[in-house]
Structure formats: C-alpha cells, structure tokens
Amino acid sequence: MFRVENLSKRYKTGDHALKNVSFSIDAGQVVGLIGPSGAGKSTLIRCVNRLVDPTEGSVFLNGRPIARSGSELRRARRRIGMIFQDYALVERLTVMENVLSGRLGYVSFWRSFARRFPQADVEKAFALLDRVSLSQHADKRADALSGGQRQRVGIARALEQDPELLLIDEPTASLDPKTSRQIMRLIVEICRERGLPAIINIHDVALARMFVDRIIGLRAGEIVFDGTPDQLDHAALTAIYGEEDWAVIHNENAEEIETTPHVVETDHAVAGMA
Numbered sequence: 001m002f003r004v005e006n007l008s009k010r011y012k013t014g015d016h017a018l019k020n021v022s023f024s025i026d027a028g029q030v031v032g033l034i035g036p037s038g039a040g041k042s043t044l045i046r047c048v049n050r051l052v053d054p055t056e057g058s059v060f061l062n063g064r065p066i067a068r069s070g071s072e073l074r075r076a077r078r079r080i081g082m083i084f085q086d087y088a089l090v091e092r093l094t095v096m097e098n099v100l101s102g103r104l105g106y107v108s109f110w111r112s113f114a115r116r117f118p119q120a121d122v123e124k125a126f127a128l129l130d131r132v133s134l135s136q137h138a139d140k141r142a143d144a145l146s147g148g149q150r151q152r153v154g155i156a157r158a159l160e161q162d163p164e165l166l167l168i169d170e171p172t173a174s175l176d177p178k179t180s181r182q183i184m185r186l187i188v189e190i191c192r193e194r195g196l197p198a199i200i201n202i203h204d205v206a207l208a209r210m211f212v213d214r215i216i217g218l219r220a221g222e223i224v225f226d227g228t229p230d231q232l233d234h235a236a237l238t239a240i241y242g243e244e245d246w247a248v249i250h251n252e253n254a255e256e257i258e259t260t261p262h263v264v265e266t267d268h269a270v271a272g273m274a
C-alpha cells in the first residue's frame with residue numbers, strides 16, 4: 001500500500017502548493033489526479049519521488065518511509081516507476097536498450113556502460129515487450145516508433161525496474177484519442193495484474209473517468225474530491241475547477257455525464273473582446 005501523510009509544500013517564493021494532503025492507495029488501484037493548472041498536481045508527484053522536498057509530511061511505500069536523501073533515497077526511487085508525457089526515451093537507442101535502462105538503478109556502472117545486462121534482466125525485458133505488444137520492434141531505434149509505441153516502451157521500461165508504485169505524468173497528452181484510450185487501458189490492466197498502485201496526473205477528465213478506479217481532485221493545494229468516477233458530478237467538478245457550464249457528453253455506456261469544462265461567454269467577456 002502507498003500512503004501520503006499530511007504532506008505540505010511551501011516553495012521559497014511563498015507559493016503554498018500543497019496543504020496537509022493525506023491519502024492512501026491500495027495495491028492495484030489506479031488514481032487519476034485532476035485539478036486546474038497550479039492546483040499542485042506536479043508538486044504532489046515530485047514530493048513523492050523527492051524531486052521536491054516537502055515542507056512537512058511523509059510518504060510511505062509498503063510500510064517503509066521514502067527517505068529524504070542519500071543512498072536510501074536512491075533505493076526508494078528504484079521502487080517508483082515513472083512514465084512521462086514526452087516518453088523520455090533515448091532516441092538513438094533501440095527499444096530493448098531503452099527497456100533495459102529501467103535496470104540502471106540495479107546494475108553496476110561498468111556493466112551498464114558495456115551494455116552487459118544480466119540474462120534475467122534481458123528475459124524480463126522480452127516478456128515485458130511481449131506484454132505491451134512490441135516484441136516485433138525490440139531492435140528498432142526508439143525514434144522510428146509512433147507516439148503510442150513510444151509510450152508502450154516507456155511503460156515497459158518503468159516495469160523493468162520492478163516498481164512498487166507507478167507515477168504517471170500526463171501519459172496521453174501527445175496522443176490521438178484512440179491511442180490515448182489504448183494506453184490508459186493498458187496501464188490500468190497492468191496495474192491490476194501486478195497489484196501495482198498508480199497515480200496518473202491527467203487533465204483529460206473524460207478519459208480519466210473512463211478508465212481509473214478512483215479520482216482525487218486538487219484545488220489550491222487541497223484535496224476537494226476523493227471518490228469514484230461515478231461520484232464526480234457537477235458539484236464535484238465545480239468544487240475542483242470552479243463554476244462553469246459543464247458540457248454534457250456521452251460515455252461509452254451512453255450514459256450522460258458532465259465532464260469537460262465549457263466556458264460560456266458572459267456579456268463581460270464578449271464586451272472585453274470587442
């Protein structure tokens with residue numbers, strides 16, 4: 001289980017980006033983290049992997065606190081798989097080499113320098129490429145792949161490090177709608193198969209509610225919603241994003257749901273444009 005306790009972050013500039021945030025995530029549960037720009041989503045993710053030092057609070061992964069610095073922090077980071085919006089692949093390396101780079105925290109510098117990974121790591125990488133349907137592309141350079149394929153390499157790389165938590169930053173922001181759904185589906189399936197908890201920082205509310213188990217809504221550094229996608233109604237969306245005319249769209253089950261904010265031009269706004 002993953003747990004965040006009373007996490008707060010005040011930047012030196014005075015921005016109070018997180019205010020006493022607490023929650024836990026069970027094994028295999030995928031949480032969509034939503035909220036307006038500046039709500040503190042990235043700060044929360046960065047406090048978990050300690051790219052940012054929280055001002056107060058603690059983060060626990062399977063009962064163990066994530067250390068503040070030093071070799072313990074490096075060991076803790078191995079337990080956290082990251083998946084990025086821009087994939088963060090090494091373009092000139094092959095798909096297989098990119099996946100194996102997930103082991104860099106484990107193998108010695110000289111082994112990785114010589115690209116001599118243990119056989120077990122190579123076998124695991126093949127199995128993961130198979131799981132993300134990229135076996136046929138193992139020897140291709142990363143820059144020869146489509147966006148969806150690149151993201152699948154990113155997923156396989158994160159899994160190659162045997163993580164106990166996945167932190168996923170806008171995984172579909174650069175992808176078309178169909179590929180976005182495929183990637184979300186794959187992430188959720190893999191988390192369930194492996195009992196991996198995950199946090200997905202995502203702006204696309206409709207996509208999040210289609211796939212994730214649970215949604216946490218942040219506003220001005222505070223959790224203002226924590227519930228299932230079904231519970232994310234007009235009132236909840238207003239609590240997270242503020243008052244808007246929420247456009248009505250249809251989900252896959254053809255139920256009417258309110259999701260994406262749709263700004264209505266007020267007289268004032270129209271007058272301002274004139």
Ligand SMILES: Nc1ncnc2c1ncn2[C@@H]1O[C@H](COP(=O)(O)OP(=O)(O)OP(=O)(O)O)[C@@H](O)[C@H]1O
Binds near residue numbers: 011012013015035038
């Ligand atoms: N390095 C920093 N130094 C100072 N203030 C920061 C820093 N990073 C973020 N902030 C501030 O902290 C608050 C939260 O920002 P954060 O980037 O975590 O929000 P976000 O929800 O991820 O936004 P977005 O969706 O636009 O990425 C904002 O007020 C932002 O200006």
